[in-house]
Amino acid sequence: MxxxxxxxxxxxxxxxxSWQYHLKSWQTVARELDIPWTSTLATRLPGMSRADSLTTILASVGRAKTLTAAQFQAMTDHENDLYRQYVTAMTxxxxxxxxxxxxxxxxxxxxxxxxxxxxxxxxxxxxxxxxxxxxxxxxxxxxxxxxxxxxxxxxxxxxxxxxxxxxxxxxxxxxxxxxxxxxxxxxxxxxxxxxxxxxxxxxxxxxxxxxxxxxxxxxxxxxxxxxx
Structure with missing residues (x-):
């Protein structure tokens, strides 16, 4: 025992x-990338790292390899910036x-x-x-x-x-x-x-x-x- x-x-x-705020941030990123936001993404992303989340979003429309390393980093940084705005409002x-x-x-x-x-x-x-x-x-x-x-x-x-x-x-x-x-x-x-x-x-x-x-x-x- x-x-x-x-x-x-x-x-x-x-x-x-606080995952609700990450999902809102990722929803914004998906919209900016012209990728449909789906209930499947909302279910799959919780628990994933930022990089895995973006990869999953891109892969949902067959675009997993379409961003350069610099573009990929820029989008994950962008999501983090969006999320931090929500964090400042937490109590x-x-x-x-x-x-x-x-x-x-x-x-x-x-x-x-x-x-x-x-x-x-x-x-x-x-x-x-x-x-x-x-x-x-x-x-x-x-x-x-x-x-x-x-x-x-x-x-x-x-x-x-x-x-x-x-x-x-x-x-x-x-x-x-x-x-x-x-x-x-x-x-x-x-x-x-x-x-x-x-x-x-x-x-x-x-x-x-x-x-x-x-x-x-x-x-x-x-x-x-x-x-x-």
Whole structure:
């Protein structure tokens, strides 16, 4: 049986619904490239890196190889600029339901926390959300060798806590995210109304988060270490 000593969090879709802003930004980029925005793109992009997102948009109309390296970089930078405009408008009100109470519960119980986001804007978003004191350990995404579904971000997050990945619960809401967390060796809990694999357990939404719930859904495969 695994003993859990720390908790690792994705940002978009787990702490805040900020993926909506990325999707709005990508929708603008697609329009500028004369590429139809579809429900398939809206479903596939969450969890992808910026480069993979643009590649997916281009490939949706058979144009995956049509941009030069410079043009490709310019478009990903453009999306990031659009997204940053949304970030400046974020407030603690953008936290997802149940997140504030759960983070408080974890802190009061003495569990170490880290943010495992592949976003280079993660620190700015956490600041706008009023959670900098909670997440003082944030993976420096710019230093990652590979984006999700590679395990790099979760390996780095566990290292920030001086824990083995297997001693950490990871919370993810996308397919690429749970693949990354599971590949790193974390005990992964999916947060989505739609089942995700591979995970140790599923929750329908952040509103269901609590220490009692985590203990229940992970039993008997994992137990939480008593911190305080």
């Amino acid at each position: 695994t003993t859990i000593h720390g908790f690792l969090f994705d940002l978009h879709g787990v702490i805040a619904d 603690p009100a953008n936290r997802l339901p149940g997140v504030t109470a759960f983070l408080t519960e974890l802190q009061q119980a003495g569990y170490p926390l880290a943010l495992a986001s592949a976003s280079t804007n993660a620190a700015a978003e956490i600041d706008r959300l009023g959670l900098s004191a909670v997440f003082d350990k944030i993976v420096p995404a710019a230093n990652l060798g590979a984006s999700k579904p590679a395990p790099d971000v979760y390996l780095a997050a566990a290292e920030l806590l001086d824990l083995a990945p297997g001693a950490c619960v990871a919370f993810e809401d996308t397919v690429t995210g749970v693949q990354a967390a599971t590949a790193a060796g974390c005990v992964t809990i999916g947060i989505n109304a739609v089942p995700l694999t591979p995970v140790a357990a599923m929750l329908p939404g952040t509103h269901a988060l609590s220490l009692a719930t985590v203990r229940r859904v992970l039993a008997p495969q994992a137990v939480l270490a008593e911190k305080l």
